[in-house]
Each structure stands twice: as C-alpha cells, then as structure tokens.
Amino acid sequence: MSHPDRRFYVVRDGEDAPPLHLTPASAPRDHEQDAPGRDAEPHPVIEGRVLFKDDAEPGKSLQVRIVGSITRLPRSERARAGARGTAGVLLTVAQGVRSWIVRAYDAATFGVHRRQIRAAEAAGDREALAEWIERKQRAQQARHTRLADLPGMVVGLAKLAGAVAAGTGGVLLVVSIGVGMAGVAEPTTVFAAVFSAVRSVFSAVAFVWPAVPVVAPLALALAAYLEGRRVGALPRWISGSAEEAATGRDVIPDEGAILNALRNLEISALNKAFRGGWRPRFVLPTERDGKGYRTQVELPPAVTVEMIVKKKPVLAHNLVRFPVEVWPTEPRNLPGVLDLWVADQGALTGPVPPWPLLTDGVGDYFKGVPVAMDIRGKTIIGRLFEANYGIAGMMGSGKSTLIITALLGALLDPLVDADVFVMAVNADYDPMKPRLRTLMTGTGEEVVEACLATLRDMYDDLNVRGKALQEHGARAVTRELAEKDARLRPRIIVIDECQALFMHEEYGAAALEIAVKLESAARKYAVTLIFATPEPSSASLPRRLMAITSNKACFAIGDQTSNDAILGTGSYTAGISAVGLEPKTDEGPGDVGTFMARGFTAKPGLLRGYYVTQAEAGVVVERALRIREKAGVAAQPEDERDLLEDLAAVLGGEMRYLADLPALLSRHAPRWAPYARLSGKQLREQLAELGVKVPSTGNKWPVYPDLIREALALRAAQAVDGAN
Template sequence: MSAEKRVDHLRLVPRSNATPDLPPSADEPADVEPQQEGEDMGSDLEPMVYEGEIISEAPEPSNRLLPSVVVDRVTVLRPDARKQVARVVARNSVTVAQGWHSWLVRAWDALTGGVYRRQIRAAEAAGDREALDHWLVRRREAARDRRERLMELPKLGLQVAIFAAGGCLALVVLMVIVSTLVLVTGAGEFTDVFVWVGDVLRWVFTAVAFLWVPFLVVLPFLVVIAAWREGRRKGETPKWLVADSGFDTGGSRDLIPDEGAILNALRNLEISPLNRAFKAGWRPRFVLPTERDGNGYHTQLEMPPAVPVSMVVEKKKTLAHNLVRFPIEVWPTEPRGMPGVLDLWVADQGALSGPVDDWPLLHEGAADYFKSVPVAVDIRRRNVNGRLFEANYAIAGMMGSGKSTLIITLLLGALLDPLVEADVFCMADNADYDPMKPRLRTLRTGTSEDVAEHCLATMSDIYNELSIRGKALQEHGVRAANRKIAEKDERLRPRIIVVDECQALFMHETLGRKALETAVKTENAARKYGVTIIYATPEPSSDSLPRRLISITSNRACFAIGDQTSNDAVLGTGSYKAGISAVGLEPKTDESLGDVGTFMGRGFTPKPSLLRGYFVSQSQAVPVVQRALQIREKAGYGSAGPATMQHRDLIDDLDEVLGQDRIRLADVPGRLRKLAPHWLPYQSLTGTQLRDILTREHGVKVPNSGNVLYLDPPEVRRVRALREAGE
C-alpha cells in the first residue's frame, strides 16, 4: 500500500489471540471507527500490544475504543516508555564511564602513590605532625619497595626463561624415556609418542586459532561488562538518571512505619554508601518484621556493607522527619550480639507527650536499697529502675523541667526501706521535700551560709565514717555491704545524701574547693559501703558540676537544657555529637507542659536513652511517707521499736568510751554505736551533730584544730563532775 493511500479502518486483534488467516467472526473484537484528527485515543489507558490488518471494506462501526496498537507488527511506544528506555541506556552508559574512570584513578594511584599523597595532604590540612611524619615514611618505604621490585624484574625474567628451558628439556627427556619403554615392551614404535604429542599440540594450536577471532569479538563486550561492574561498585549514578525503583521517593509519607515506609525513609537520608546500595538493587533482610510494640512499632533489619548503624543514628533527625515523627519519637540502635542490624523503634505520633502511669510504689509495697527502685519508663513505656547501692547521681536541667521529681521518686523509694537514713540539703527556699521530713534524718533548706556549712560537715562526717564501714566489712569477711549484714550491723546501714542546687556549694567562695575534694574522695571510696549521693543543679557547667565529680558518677540525668556545652557537662564530653542529647527537650511554661519529666539518662539502662520520670505530687507523697514510717517501726527502727525501750545518757557513755588522750570527734560516734548498737540516736549520729549536742545542751567545749574537730576526755569528765555536783 502506498504512503498516500488512506487507511479507512483497522481490525484490531490482541497478539496472543491473533488469527490473521481467518476471516472476521463474531467472537473477535469489534472494529473501531477511524480516529479523527486531533483525538488522543487511549491516552489514559495502559499500553497493550495488538496486531492490525488493513481491510478494504469498512465493517460496521463500533463505539469501542482501544489503546495504542501495533500495526503490521510494529509496536507504537508511548513517549514515557521511550524516556524510560533512554534513561536506562544513559544510566548504564554513565556507569560504564565511571568504571573506566575508577580504573584510571586506581592505575594513576598505583603509579604515583596516590593513596599516600592524599593522606599526606589530609595530615597537612589537619596540622597533625605525627600523622604527616608517619605517611611521609610510608611513602618513602613504598617507593623503595617499588624500586627494588623493578630491579628484580630482569632477574625474574631470567629465572622464568631458565625454568621454561628446563621444563622443555625435562619434557623431551621424559618423552625419550617413554618412547624407549614403548619400543622395548613392543607396545609400538619409538616415534609413536612423539607423533601423539605432536597431535595434541596441533589440536591445541588449532583450537586457539579457531577461538582467537571470537575472543577478539567478545573482548570489548567483556571489557564493557567489567567496567559496568566497576562503575556499580565505585560510582554513583546522577539522581535524574535513576528510574523509579518501585518505592515512593516523594509525595505523601506513611504514618505507619511498615517496611515500605522505613525503606523510603532510609532512601532519603542522604547517606552515600546507602544510596549506592539502593541503586545496586539492595533489599534488606528484615530480622524482625514491623510489629506492634507498646505504643509504637518495632523493626530490625540488616544494613548493607559499608553502612554501619552509626551512620543512621547520626541522621536521627532526618530519619524522624522522613517517618513523620519528632526526634524523641524515633530510636535507632544496634542491639547487643547483632552487629550490623538496625534496631528501630518508632512511637505513635504524640505517644510520648501524655502522662505516664502511676509510680508502682505509690499505693503499696516496700523497697530494698540493695536492689533498685522504679524511677521512670523508657520510650516503649517499660519500667526503668534506678540503682541506689553502688550508685551516685548527677541531675541537671532548666527550672521547671522535672529535676526535683526524679530526686523525690528516688528518695521516696529509698525511704520505703527501713534501713535507709537520708539527709537532704537544698540550698534554695524550696518546699519540695517537706512531706518527707518525718522520715528524713536531716532536712535543711534555704540560701543561708549555715545550710552549705552543714552540708559540707555532713559530707565530711560521711567520708570519715567510711573507715568505720571498711573495718566492719573486714570483720564480716565480705567485700561489699549487703542487706543481711546491714540488718545485723548498724555501722553498715545505707546512707543517702541529697545536695540540691549544688552549684551553691561547689561555687562557694570559701567552701567550694573543700566541698569538691570531699565529694570526689567520698564517691571514689563509698561504692561498696552503702552510701549514695545525689547532686542536682539547674545550671550544669565545669564549676557547678565539676568534671572530676561527673567522671566518677554512675547515673546521670539531663532534663531540658539550653545548649550543647551544658548537655555535655552532665552526660559527658562528646555526648551531644553522639546523639546523646537533651537539647531538644522543652521545659514547662505557662502555655505548655513542654517535656517536663522527660530526660536523657545515662547509667539507667545499658545504653543512654530517653526516659520519662514518674511523678509523685506532694499530696501523694504524704501517705507514702506514712507507710515508710510504719515499715520502719514494724522493723524495730522507729519510735515504737525496741530501740526506745531503754534510756541512755550521752555524757556517761562518752566517759565510758573515751580514754585519756584527745580524739577526733568524727571517730566518737562509731565508739558510741559499738557501745550501744540498738540505741536509735547513735545509729546515724555524725561528728557535726555530736558537736552541736555537746556545745548547746551540755556546755562541752569542742576545739577545732586545722579544720578538724577534737574532743578532750578531761573536758567531758569535767562537765560530768559538775553535773553530779549539782552545779
């Protein structure tokens, strides 16, 4: 048919059912009317392949419309399909070019020592003289090794030639021997072996000659394939050449973090090795498919080579954004025992903003200092306990962020153990601890100088008491205190000291240095003795929370904080860069509760994690304290216990335990406890308290020499004699 001849009708038959040699029948698809000029027939339908046949007579018209067709077995491709083909061709061409480029770079590096040159430039840029010297030496050694290898090449060639000549000579000798054996045994002629070897060589040379031409034809394709593989390994295809991989890379984002949503989020983290893995067709193995876990979703998947989990952790903010979450609602980690596996937990939107459940010990139960007490829940709403024995605490955060809440929870839990004695010093006018006063050994609040002095004196007494506790451990033959021994020996009863607003102590003009020295020495030595110290401040810094103290503090909690420096002052240097940060948390304001009660904790769980503290109001704390008093009295340590069934006189007891020589006042309470182990006032008596009692109630003079309090036995006996004389 000529190009000018008009095609009036097309009979369309799907290729799979095409029967061009048969006449039209009722079972075949109906004919269509000719397409009018300007119509876009089937532009919104899926492409299908049809066979067409030109017919001379027009059949009856039909109203049925069909998509793009194949006329005379020629496929009509849509524009988007042509673009797809062009994109695939361009992408693979770029990959091949990148492979060649990689080979050239590697060859140039091998010839010029490029690896060493780059390291030398990096060391120069960083100003690292040690690294610079190291790489300069390595470069000289590499050049010397290459020179030696080049010098050895002629020798190597000569050795190869000698080996080849020797091999040929040995082969000839072997053939002669075999031929002689063939002739002697009558198996054949002497030349038969040479003929057979010649036939083998002729066949080999013929095969090589036959395969040489195909090899030369295939060689360029092999080189292209090798370059393509190298490009896939080392190159990165431009984004505009990447065809759709079946995952949505734009548009709406799923609220439920299923496997598809997680892969989409990972694809858009802008991590180059991960992008290359996706483009190479990587699909992860889900160790744990997405499942419901608490108030969120939990998934575990293996990461590709060259993409450690830490790379994803560093992109936590972007990952959370891609999953339509806040950063505190997404927690990527690498589980213990599963290296290379991304453990991802994603909370429901807003799940971490509501109130937490009631404190488990709010309405019933006792506690054990030597175990732990519930203090918070993790982001999966699982209970998290806070250790008391062998633990110390540093707590910081803006005002209104929830510091006191955590301290109160810890302290209430500790007071539910009848063995525990607690001293609280708050160097600010604060009523947070008033409900606990009936159960506390000491409660001092306010900004006056005597609060800081009393706090330091108590810490000094605790430090001096450690030697007594150490001797008690030796007597019992144990390395650390435990509940069984503490119940028997008052010298090993647990002690807790709370220093709230500790910046007023450590930054004190006259007491600060001694307070720091005492705190550091006490924390270093008190771990096994049942002494716990809790520090809290709203302004963490190297002055308010000295680094020497933070470095040996086991448990640290950072609530809403203002900047990176303050964050690292609590959680440790480099914490912010490692993603261990509370900078994004917001304190309570008049308009919003913010993230009050939420803190970044270190030491509470195996890895630093975001926690939400339990909240116990002052009205709720009152019945808890009453229960603590009842538990203590029932155990025999309260006002109704057996310890109050006797009466003792302090001056008489001092006369009995003292010798003739002056003694440090801090050592006297230990002697009194040994004299009367069940007398309650002696169980927690300190040197400072003993001084106050002696000077105010009995008029005994307590000299101070070099900031050390002493007690003179003659002075005690003088007062005792005056009292007996009735003066």
C-alpha cells in the same frame, strides 16, 4: 481540564487494571476529532478518581467523569507493578505458611501459655503468673491423658470397624435370603449389586487420582494465601504503587517507609548506594515493640550509623514523627547495622500511670525502687545499692521529681537514713522532713558548710563500716547485715542545686575532693550520693565526679555541651541526647518528667519519670514512719552538743551580740539541727534556763566570753559538790 502543566493518574474504580496516565496534551483537540480521515470512534468514558500528584495534600482525590483519549502507564512501569504483584502473592503465601508453623509450634509446646507466663513475670503480676502456670499444668496433664488413652482408642476403633463389617455382612446375608425366598431374584444378586457399587467408587477414585498431585498444592497454596491475608501485612514498597513507594510518608514505619525515609536523608554515600541498586538486608523485619516499632537494617558500605544519627531530625520528619520519638542506634553485637526504634505518634505525651508504691508496698534499698517507665511502657527500677546519681535539666523539667520519687521509695525501707541539702529556698522536700535525718534548705553559708561537714563525716564513717564488715567476715553490706548491725544501715545523701557547693569560692575545691573520694570508696558500704543541678558543666558537675557516677539523667537541656557534661563526652553525637526535650512553660507541660538516661538500663534511652504530688508524698511518708516503727528501727541519734561549750568556742575572746550567735553556732556544728533552727530570742531563753542572764544593753543583748566561762566554772563546781 485546564491544567496543561499537570500530570494526572486515573485509577479506575472496580477494576484491577493498573492506573491510567492522562495528560491534557494526550487528549485530542475538538477540531482534531472531526478531521477527515479519522475513524469515527467514540472516546472512552471512564468513571474514576483523579489523583493530583502536585497538590499540597498527598492523596487528595476528586470524583470525576473523564471523556477523552487515554494512555496506559509505560511498559516498564507495568512490568514493575507486575513484579510487585507477584512478590506480594508469594510473600502473602509465605506469611500464611509461617502462621501455620507458628500455630503448630505453639500447640505442640504450649506457646500461648509460655508467652502469658513471661508477660506476667515481666509485669510482676503474681496472681496472673500463678493462674497461667496452673493452666499450663492442666493442659499438659490433659494432653498426657489423651496420649495414654490413644492405644485403647485404636483398639476400640478396630473393634468397632470389625463389628460394623460383621453387621453389614449379616444384614446382606439376611436380605439375600429374603430376596431368594420371595422369588424376586437369585440370592447372589444382592451381593453382586453391592460389589458393583464398590467397584464404581474405586473407579471414580482411580479416575480423579492423577489430578490430585496437581490440585492439592494449588489448594494448599490458596489456603496459605488466605491465611496470609488474614494475619499478615505487605510492606508499602510492595503493596503501594511505584510513585507512592518512592515518595510516600506513612505513619507505620514498615520496611518501605523506612527505606523512603533513608532515601531522602540527603546523605551522598547513601544516595550513591541507592542509585547503584543497593538492596537492603533487614536483619530484623519491622515488628511491634512496646509502644512503637523496631527494625534492624544492614547499612551499605561507606554509610555509618553515626551519619544517620546526625540526620535524626530529618529522619524523624520523613517518618512523620518528632525527633524524640525516633531512636537510631548501633547494636554492640551487630556493627554496621542500624537499629531503629520508632515510637507511636504521641506515645511520649499524656500522663504516666501512678507510682507503683504510691498506696502500698515497701521499699528495698538493696533491690532498688521504681522510678520511671521506658518508652515501651516497662517499669524501670532505680538501683540504690552500689549506685550514685547525677541529674541535670532546665528549671521546670522534672529533675527534682525524679529525686523525690527515688527518695520516697528508699524511705519506705525502714533501714534507710537520708540527709537532704538544697542550696536554694523551696519546699520540695518538706513532706519528707519527719522521716529524714537532715533537711537543710537555703542559699546561706550554713547550708554549704553543713553539707560539706556531712560529706566529711560520711567519709570518716567508711572506716567504721569497713571494720564492721571485717567483724562479720563480709566483703559488702547486705540486707541481713544491715538488719543486725546499725553501723551498716544504708545512707543516702542528696545535694540539690549542687552547683552552689562545687562552685563555692571557699569550699568548692574541698567539696569536690571529698565527694570524689567518698563516691569512689562507698560502693560496697551502702552509701548513695545524689547530685542535681539545672546548669551542668565541668564546674557545676565536675568531670572527675561524673566519671565515677553510675546513673545519669538529663532532662530538657539547652545545648550539646550541657548534654555531654552530664551524659558523657560524645553522647550527643551518638544520639544520646536530651536537647530535643522541651521544659514546662506557661504554654504547656512540654516534656516535663521525660529524661535521657544512662545507667538505668542496659542501653541509654528515654525514660518517663513517675510523679508524686506533695500531698501524696506526705501520705507515703506517714506510711514510711509506720513501717519503720513496726520494724522496730530507731532513727540514728545526732551527736549531743553542749551549748555553753559551743558558745565558749565560737566566742573565743571576743564579745558577740546575741542575734549573731545562732549563725555562728550553726557553722560550728552544722550537723546539729537545733542550731539551724535557733533564733536569738530562743537562745536567750535557753541561756536563762542554764542560769546565764544576758544583759539587755541598748537592746542589743551583748554576750561576753567571761559570762560563759563563769557559767561553765559554776557548773563544774556544782558537779564536784554533787559527787561529794
């Protein structure tokens, strides 16, 4: 023992005595052991474990054999240990009694059956739900039968008792007669012996009975203690030592671990409360909640939940978690109460289950579609009817995946028509092209113009939808109305990389104006808008638009300002933050697919989106096409265009080269998909079919306005001749 500056705790194996405290200074030196006048008493030898409290690894132990003088812990520490022991016994007994009460209540009210029925309903498992309902009905019928048979059973037992008594009396009579006839003894001797034995039994009972009121409660308490040991668990501040309760960090966030974490947050008002003897009141003791634990504790005066939220990284560290695994909030109905949910370590990593609609099932625009799971493992339904979406996150964080999942679910509803505009070049939505009404991608002006035109047309279409609702005498679109009237079919418009639209120098202001008007008025008309951007700000996702957007999702984001631009001002301060999420990188997947959501559930929280690969998306789209064909729903036709008239309009009085005309036509009629895919060569071939021969002057193929006007005049003359 060459560590004079260390403190040791010796825990004796196999004994229930409190730990012994040993310091090198407390052991007598060798020259003192032989000093005159000292009693020749051998030093005690203790087999035990030495716990080095200042080691880097808490709880590290070393098996040793210690020879030397020892001293017990201070008397105050022993008193506290005794108090904790007493509290532990009482709490264990209480847990045992509670277990009996719960089991009795469950038996009386079919509690097991009720819980299984609720679980099956929450999971949407109809087969399990039907099975447990049937089991409960059988159990109720069996209990009813037993209760109905009870009076008959009592009568039967009474008859049996009477028969046994009569039989016993008859046997005794026969035996007594036999004894008398044999001359062994008087016949009454048999009855006297039986009565004497019965009297002895009653005497023994009378002797023991005074002890029953004392022994019975003790036996009952012992039984409750054993039951509590079987089903319960003590909080660390009771079960651990004083030193462990003050400084320990446990992966199970029970009441003791939570108090330890709060004690070490370095919040002055909270520290003052602890020093002043604050005794926390746990509104909700720690209980299992999904893939984690939940606790509610009433905070002391001068300590707000917001103070705790600001210290979330430290709180998570104290609870041996990452910040995204700890969620401190304040319940709406319990002001001043910290509602703390702590995920299991690693609960937010690993793959999510397959998307529920991946292999079968249909979508329902009016009921919503599965888009994500919460951190408790429950499937979250993304509303589409009367909902709009704002989605943001760094590149590689998973925002397009959320849109694709929601859109695939919507396309499995045969009534839905969807338009997708991507202000970038990518193939994310290509598998859905056969089922989409419009798919335009790219950084060119034609995509922005087509998107703006679609928003304007959709806003104008609200008048048509409003008149249709008036005709049907309805206030909002329903599935029944959408099935009867094609004018009321649900529409979804996706604008990915929307910053290119709202920040466009020429069209940005107009796009914002029409988007706000459309989103404000479209709620009951079955129109859903979805906006997504990697750089949320007041310019890329204008506040006017986000203020009326119902569902907001923020994936991994860089800073507080960007976080609040999508989730709302003050969200970061309130703990509603995605700043701690990591995007996908070359080093690993990070938190891809995990996002902070507002509007998806009653309270904001982390969700993990489902993932559908492009190959899987193609299979889902094929199923969606079959579902639509089987339902007999035809795609809404796009407005027919006249190529010659459109050419006359874009040319005006100016000559244009053939290669420039497809872009001009696309800008002129952005909703007409054939123009978006048209090339100069294809245009020349189509004009030739219409009898218009474009000269190849210098291989530039000039198109003159007179040439197009002549073709229109010739066609009109031919139409007149045909009519005559």
